[in-house]
Amino acid sequence: MPDRTVLVIDDEPQIRRVVRNALSDDSTQVLEASAAAEGIDLVASRRPDLVVLDLGLPDVPGIDACRDIRRFSAVPIIVLSARHSDSDKVALLDAGADDYMTKPFSTRELQARVRAHLRRVAEVGASGTTTVEKDGITIDLLKPSLTRDGVPVHLTRTEWDLVRVLAKHAGRTLTHQQIFKAVWGNSYRDAQQNLRVHIRSLRRKIEPDPVRPTLIVTEPGVGYRLEYP
Amino acid sequence: MIRLENGTRTESMDRRYMPWILWLLVLTAVTAGMVALRSTLIEAHVALAYLLVVLGGSSRHGGKIGIALAALAFLCFDWFFLPPFNTLTVAKPVDWIVLVAFLLTSVVAAQVFEKARSEASTARERVRELDHLASLGAETLNAGRAEDALVAISMVIRSALSLDGCAIYSAENEAVDVMCDVSETPSSDSPDSDQWHAHIETAAHSNAAVALGINGAVERFTIPAPASDAPWPAASDFVRLAIPLAIRERTVGVLTIERRAGIRLSPDQWRFLAALSYYAALGVERVRLVATAQSADALREASRLKDAVIASVSHDLRTPLTTIKALAAEIVADGDDRALTIEEETDRLNSMVADMLDIGRINSGTVSVNPEPNEAEDLVGAALQRIQGRSKGRAIRVSLESGEPLLIGRFDYTHTLRALVNLLENALKYSPDSEPVDLCVRREDAWLVFSVLDRGDGIAPADRARIFEPFYRGRGPSPDAGGSGLGLSIAHALAKAQGCSLVYEPRDRGGSVFSLRVPAVDLEELSRS
Numbered sequence: 001m002p003d004r005t006v007l008v009i010d011d012e013p014q015i016r017r018v019v020r021n022a023l024s025d026d027s028t029q030v031l032e033a034s035a036a037a038e039g040i041d042l043v044a045s046r047r048p049d050l051v052v053l054d055l056g057l058p059d060v061p062g063i064d065a066c067r068d069i070r071r072f073s074a075v076p077i078i079v080l081s082a083r084h085s086d087s088d089k090v091a092l093l094d095a096g097a098d099d100y101m102t103k104p105f106s107t108r109e110l111q112a113r114v115r116a117h118l119r120r121v122a123e124v125g126a127s128g129t130t131t132v133e134k135d136g137i138t139i140d141l142l143k144p145s146l147t148r149d150g151v152p153v154h155l156t157r158t159e160w161d162l163v164r165v166l167a168k169h170a171g172r173t174l175t176h177q178q179i180f181k182a183v184w185g186n187s188y189r190d191a192q193q194n195l196r197v198h199i200r201s202l203r204r205k206i207e208p209d210p211v212r213p214t215l216i217v218t219e220p221g222v223g224y225r226l227e228y229p
Numbered sequence: 230m231i232r233l234e235n236g237t238r239t240e241s242m243d244r245r246y247m248p249w250i251l252w253l254l255v256l257t258a259v260t261a262g263m264v265a266l267r268s269t270l271i272e273a274h275v276a277l278a279y280l281l282v283v284l285g286g287s288s289r290h291g292g293k294i295g296i297a298l299a300a301l302a303f304l305c306f307d308w309f310f311l312p313p314f315n316t317l318t319v320a321k322p323v324d325w326i327v328l329v330a331f332l333l334t335s336v337v338a339a340q341v342f343e344k345a346r347s348e349a350s351t352a353r354e355r356v357r358e359l360d361h362l363a364s365l366g367a368e369t370l371n372a373g374r375a376e377d378a379l380v381a382i383s384m385v386i387r388s389a390l391s392l393d394g395c396a397i398y399s400a401e402n403e404a405v406d407v408m409c410d411v412s413e414t415p416s417s418d419s420p421d422s423d424q425w426h427a428h429i430e431t432a433a434h435s436n437a438a439v440a441l442g443i444n445g446a447v448e449r450f451t452i453p454a455p456a457s458d459a460p461w462p463a464a465s466d467f468v469r470l471a472i473p474l475a476i477r478e479r480t481v482g483v484l485t486i487e488r489r490a491g492i493r494l495s496p497d498q499w500r501f502l503a504a505l506s507y508y509a510a511l512g513v514e515r516v517r518l519v520a521t522a523q524s525a526d527a528l529r530e531a532s533r534l535k536d537a538v539i540a541s542v543s544h545d546l547r548t549p550l551t552t553i554k555a556l557a558a559e560i561v562a563d564g565d566d567r568a569l570t571i572e573e574e575t576d577r578l579n580s581m582v583a584d585m586l587d588i589g590r591i592n593s594g595t596v597s598v599n600p601e602p603n604e605a606e607d608l609v610g611a612a613l614q615r616i617q618g619r620s621k622g623r624a625i626r627v628s629l630e631s632g633e634p635l636l637i638g639r640f641d642y643t644h645t646l647r648a649l650v651n652l653l654e655n656a657l658k659y660s661p662d663s664e665p666v667d668l669c670v671r672r673e674d675a676w677l678v679f680s681v682l683d684r685g686d687g688i689a690p691a692d693r694a695r696i697f698e699p700f701y702r703g704r705g706p707s708p709d710a711g712g713s714g715l716g717l718s719i720a721h722a723l724a725k726a727q728g729c730s731l732v733y734e735p736r737d738r739g740g741s742v743f744s745l746r747v748p749a750v751d752l753e754e755l756s757r758s
Binding site: 012014015017018021022056082086103104105106107108196197199200203210211212213217218220221 | 543544547548549550551552553554555556558559572575576579602603604606607609610611613614615627629635637642643646752
């Protein structure tokens with residue numbers, strides 16, 4: 001009996017095969033669906049631990065499939081896309097996808113992402129992360145505190161709000177829109193510009209080399225992600 | 230209908246003399262009435278009554294009747310009402326003054342009426358003309374197809390001016406083409422059509438009318454302003470005229486008219502021709518605009534198709550690439566390192582596909598640009614992150630003018646990132662492995678400058694002008710034949726698309742410097758906005 005199931009929804013048999021070969025092992029069962037409708041049914045009936053969804057499905061646009069799944073399930077969704085327009089990616093993440101990969105992706109990368117999402121869900125459940133530890137940085141959202149090699153780092157109020165929203169969804173890319181909605185609310189207009197300035201000052205405080213960030217990563221044209229350890 | 234023929238009015242004799250008889254009767258009746266009351270009337274009464282008759286007559290039927298009535302009334306006044314009665318002699322000298330004053334007043338009043346009447350009638354005529362032209366214009370311009378309007382206009386010109394032929398040509402750039410020809414014998418069929426066409430071109434390019442005489446003489450002239458009353462030209466030996474059609478001083482076409490008996494037009498007809506020429510000009514312009522709109526539609530459709538092709542090519546190529554890459558990875562996992570090469574080559578193929586698709590998109594102008602304030606360090610970080618896998622451990626030294634003020638520029642993040650990554654890749658590719666690549670960011674007045682410096686061979690002066698052209702490779706040794714040859718041109722095009730610049734300079738002590746300049750933004754400006 002496998003520990004977990006992964007569902008791949010893709011109309012291309014070759015891609016389903018690639019995903020199956022990459023992910024299936026003794027502890028993981030891979031389910032396959034060749035259309036969105038079938039896939040959404042399987043999400044409901046088999047309750048997979050993770051969904052790999054192709055954006056270019058023949059029956060329903062991938063983004064609608066993503067929204068449909070989010071209506072009843074919090075299962076992590078990784079989207080595969082051949083297109084790489086930023087607005088597509090943003091729309092996907094806003095529609096509830098957790099991650100996306102552009103074809104041709106590397107098998108190792110897919111395995112790593114799937115592992116990370118599964119572990120994240122297993123560790124933190126649906127409520128979100130409360131502590132993150134990476135590269136000597138410890139973030140504790142409950143206390144709340146942020147320490148670098150055990151030494152507390154002073155953050156401004158806004159920087160804390162940023163850390164909180166990024167850490168709560170560690171491992172997920174948050175769109176600019178999602179971040180400034182969470183930090184400033186809707187009313188604050190130049191948040192988008194200020195967001196970049198605050199990210200920079202935050203990086204200077206917590207990244208070992210702010211020009212080569214390893215903790216708060218930029219997804220160009222999309223948003224930011226706090227790397228899940 | 231406008232009265233273009235110079236014919237006279239054909240009114241019956243009765244109608245012509247009726248007003249004279251009527252007003253003579255009125256004058257007689259008034260005189261008779263006043264004679265009956267002569268003992269009770271003073272001269273002023275008589276003068277006023279006659280004046281009324283004169284004014285009445287001239288207001289209804291013009292100055293001639295008015296003046297005739299004035300003369301008759303003058304005589305009657307003297308004969309019947311100035312003592313001694315029934316003679317033309319006047320007893321009191323002061324009565325002469327009354328008489329002369331009466332005569333002058335009557336004549337002046339009659340003339341004033343005449344003038345006003347003729348002005349009113351001219352005005353009425355003009356209104357009718359205008360009305361006619363307006364409805365003709367509306368009709369012709371509303372014709373279903375733009376070309377039909379031109380045919381309608383030339384038909385109207387031909388019949389209204391009793392011509393043998395009328396044609397409209399379009400003139401765009403250097404080309405002059407016939408758009409419609411309603412001549413008895415179309416000019417293209419006439420033996421001298423080539424010569425005549427050359428004259429039409431002259432008219433189009435010189436913006437002056439060209440006339441062709443019976444004997445073949447050619448004359449350039451400007452169309453006379455309809456000031457004089459005489460028909461023009463006075464003695465006509467012009468058989469063909471080519472008149473440039475202009476809209477706001479821009480020549481859009483040429484109108485030609487032909488009359489074998491010689492062209493001679495009255496001022497009215499010239500005016501009519503001028504008005505219709507303008508309609509013809511609008512018609513020609515309309516044809517041109519319709520054609521432009523159609524080609525714009527076609528372009529849009531082509532661009533939409535291109536996007537569809539790009540999307541499907543991108544999908545169709547990437548799916549097999551994904552499969553190949555994944556299978557190679559499986560083989561590597563099974564312990565055969567040769568498959569690593571397959572993986573690498575797949576990546577290279579993929580980046581070439583991406584480059585081709587991108588340059589296609591950029592060239593077709595379908596790339597959308599979204600410049601907004603972005604932070605330099607963030608861009609540099611993302612570029613380094615992206616190039617990590619491809620730099621094979623090569624050192625990239627970053628120098629950022631750090632500290633306050635922040636380095637913020639207004640640019641499209643994704644496009645600029647792609648440009649910067651291409652510059653870094655280019656620098657890594659064309660410089661020896663032992664030499665680090667430098668990336669400097671600094672503020673220069675109103676600009677934020679990202680410079681990528683390498684210690685490669687640099688670019689020969691002869692090649693510098695062309696390095697940003699697609700597929701251009703310098704004459705020097707190409708260390709890596711695998712690239713698409715598009716990296717620099719994509720970077721250059723993406724910089725240009727957002728109004729930024731990318732320039733090459735040779736580096737001191739060897740190598741290249743590529744500098745990407747984007748508009749800088751001040752933090753204060755940012756918080757104000």
